[in-house]
Amino acid sequence: MLQLLNLIVKFKDYAALTLLCIISLSLISIGDVSKIGGYRAFVVGTIGWLEEAFSWVPNPDALKTENRAVRELNLYLSSELMKSRKALSENRNLRELLEFKEGADYNLISAEVIGKSVIELREYITINKGSNDGIDRGMSVRTDAGLTGVVVVVEENYSLIETLNNRQIKISAKIERTGIDGILIWSGSKYFNMMNIPKSFDIKVGDELITSNYSRKYPPDLPIGKVVKVDEDKSSLFHKIYVEPFVSFSTLEQVFVIQFVNDPERLELIEKMEERLRLLKK
Amino acid sequence: MNRTKKKINHGFQRYVVYAIVAILLSLIQFSLLNFVEVQGITPDLLLILCVWIAIREGRFTGIIAGFLIGITLDIVSFDLVGINAFTKTIAGFVAGSFYQEGKEQLILHGLKFLLIVFISSFIHNLIYFFFYIKLSDITFVSFFLKYGIAFSFYTTVFAVIPMLIKRKERII
Numbered sequence: 001m002l003q004l005l006n007l008i009v010k011f012k013d014y015a016a017l018t019l020l021c022i023i024s025l026s027l028i029s030i031g032d033v034s035k036i037g038g039y040r041a042f043v044v045g046t047i048g049w050l051e052e053a054f055s056w057v058p059n060p061d062a063l064k065t066e067n068r069a070v071r072e073l074n075l076y077l078s079s080e081l082m083k084s085r086k087a088l089s090e091n092r093n094l095r096e097l098l099e100f101k102e103g104a105d106y107n108l109i110s111a112e113v114i115g116k117s118v119i120e121l122r123e124y125i126t127i128n129k130g131s132n133d134g135i136d137r138g139m140s141v142r143t144d145a146g147l148t149g150v151v152v153v154v155e156e157n158y159s160l161i162e163t164l165n166n167r168q169i170k171i172s173a174k175i176e177r178t179g180i181d182g183i184l185i186w187s188g189s190k191y192f193n194m195m196n197i198p199k200s201f202d203i204k205v206g207d208e209l210i211t212s213n214y215s216r217k218y219p220p221d222l223p224i225g226k227v228v229k230v231d232e233d234k235s236s237l238f239h240k241i242y243v244e245p246f247v248s249f250s251t252l253e254q255v256f257v258i259q260f261v262n263d264p265e266r267l268e269l270i271e272k273m274e275e276r277l278r279l280l281k282k
Numbered sequence: 283m284n285r286t287k288k289k290i291n292h293g294f295q296r297y298v299v300y301a302i303v304a305i306l307l308s309l310i311q312f313s314l315l316n317f318v319e320v321q322g323i324t325p326d327l328l329l330i331l332c333v334w335i336a337i338r339e340g341r342f343t344g345i346i347a348g349f350l351i352g353i354t355l356d357i358v359s360f361d362l363v364g365i366n367a368f369t370k371t372i373a374g375f376v377a378g379s380f381y382q383e384g385k386e387q388l389i390l391h392g393l394k395f396l397l398i399v400f401i402s403s404f405i406h407n408l409i410y411f412f413f414y415i416k417l418s419d420i421t422f423v424s425f426f427l428k429y430g431i432a433f434s435f436y437t438t439v440f441a442v443i444p445m446l447i448k449r450k451e452r453i454i
Contacts, residue, residue, distance in 0.1 A: 013341045013375070020349040020371045027356075027364025028413075046309065117312045118324050168362075 048126045048158030052114045066251045073144065106219060108256040109133055111159075116252075123163045125149070125252055130157045138217070140258045146223035146246035147171070147211060148255055159257070164192070164224075165249050172215035173224055176208045184209065184224065184243060192225060194241040203230050203239055219260045300335055304351055307331055308358060323432055325440040328355060329406055332370050333377040333399050334444060338386050341378025348374025365413055373406040391448040399441040403434035 008015050111127035129135055131154045141148045141161050149163040164171065164186065171184040173194065180201050182194045197203060207227040211218040223246055231240035307327040315324045328351050336344025352370030356363045380398045382389065389395055411429040 013345060013378070016342060016345045017371065017375050020345060021368060024349070024352070024364045024368035024371060027353075028362060028368065030363070115313055118315065118319050118322065 045155040045158060048114065048128070048155065052128065065248060066253060069145075069248060069251065107259040109135060109259060110254065110256055111135075112254055113252045114158075122166045122168070123249060124152070125161045125163060125255075127159050127161060127255060127257070128157070129257065130155045130159050132156050134259060135159050135257050136259075136261060138261050140218045140222065140260060141255050142222055142258060143247050143252065143255050145248070146225065147218060148247050148249075148252065150217055151257060161255070163249050163252075164245060164247070171218065171224065172212040173209045174212040175203065175227075176210050177204075178202055178207070181212050181214060182241075187242070190244065191228065192243040192245060194227075194243055195238070197239045197241060198237060199232065199239055201239070203227060203241055205230060209243055219258055222258075300331070300347065304328065304331055304354070308355065311355075312359070320436070321432075323428075323436050325437045326403065326406070326433070327440065329370065329373055329403055329437055330399055330441045330444065332374050333395075333402050333441070334390070336374050336377035336402075337381055337389050337395065337398065340381045340383075341375060344374035344378030344381070345371055346374070348372070362413065365410065369406045369410045372409060373402040376405050377402040387448075391445055391451075395445050396438050396441055400434050400438045403437045404430055407433045 109129055111129040111133075113125050114128050115126040117124045117126070127141075135151060135154055137151055137154050139151045141151060147164065149161040149166075150169075151159050152162045153160040162169065166186060167188070169186060171192075172181065173184040174181045178201070180197060180203070182197045184192050184194050187193045194209070205227050209224040209226065211220055211222040211224060213220045225243045225245040225247075227241055228244045229242035231242070233240055311324075311327050315327075318324065332344065332348045332351050335347040339347070348370040349367050352367035353364075355366040355370070359366070377398050380389065380394070389398070408426075408430050411425070411433075
């Protein structure tokens with residue numbers, strides 16, 4: 001025993017390294033440790049305060065890009081408005097004929113982006129609204145262009161948003177034109193990749209993507225982006241689809257938090273089902 | 283006896299300073315580093331601190347400091363818990379391997395410090411990004427250049443600041 005202790009003391013560097021690496025790897029394998037939200041909420045409050053203090057520092061490049069985008073959007077919207085008015089009246093008439101319910105409208109909370117945190121390959125933004133304004137964890141965030149992210153931590157006056165350009169995020173999306181569903185993940189560059197779409201499915205460059213009804217995280221029918229490239233890999237059975245998001249993540253200034261959290265009953269049902277499957281696997 | 287007590291107190295104070303610096307650097311890392319972001323690349327200030335401690339205090343302390351800094355970062359950064367602890371523990375080990383008793387100060391204000399930061403950062407980044415990047419998505423060369431070289435180089439550039447401060451202290 002004494003010899004063993006002596007040995008450990010002698011090679012304490014290696015012993016410490018091995019032990020700490022094992023602890024770290026065990027933590028990685030556990031994965032979701034969402035119970036530490038309290039610490040994180042405290043950090044968000046402090047960071048929010050700091051970022052607000054430095055928010056006066058301008059970013060000319062971001063402003064220039066934002067201005068150009070707004071002008072283009074304005075032009076596009078004015079023509080869309082005309083079409084939309086016409087479509088709305090047609091839609092109302094048709095709904096009356098079919099006695100359909102009106103589509104769900106969500107309450108939006110406007111917020112300003114006061115800071116951005118880039119931690120290695122993950123981006124987070126801090127907004128100046130929190131639980132006092134009715135924001136809750138899990139609510140989706142969008143801009144006028146489209147889906148931006150999800151609220152991950154809420155403090156009284158600040159919230160932290162995990163943007164879509166994040167390796168951990170998977171979005172259940174569908175092609176608006178055809179209704180084909182798939183999973184969208186960030187490729188690490190400026191594009192996203194839509195996964196698991198067989199080659200036999202009809203996908204075209206220019207197709208627009210929206211959030212799917214299957215999504216547990218995001219409300220349905222939010223615009224995400226458009227297909228810019230479809231690669232045909234001969235060795236694969238699936239399309240390799242590149243999607244450009246509508247939102248410019250580098251120039252975010254104003255966002256809207258959607259007061260929508262998925263139906264807890266539905267989530268509970270899915271969790272129960274997954275638990276059963278896990279037990280069956282065991 | 284008194285001298286020993288003084289020495290222990292002095293050592294304790296140094297660790298308190300390290301903890302305070304770590305908290306301050308975490309806040310800067312989160313809130314202000316987007317001002318110096320280039321093509322999604324930001325320096326890792328906490329890694330510099332980890333290397334600093336390892337060179338100043340030795341390999342064992344470097345490993346422990348790396349783990350503690352990493353786990354704190356994991357908790358507050360919404361990252362996969364354990365990943366920063368793992369990579370920074372290894373970075374502390376690598377940096378601590380360059381520890382030379384009696385020559386700590388000489389290393390800290392010399393170019394050798396930058397070299398150690400670069401090597402530790404390089405190894406840290408390769409392991410860290412290995413967890414995040416699907417190698418099938420990018421070529422090994424671009425993985426090596428961007429996540430290995432570019433990230434490490436940018437961190438090394440920021441390591442010049444503590445090195446220069448240390449150098450100035452020595453001149454004064």
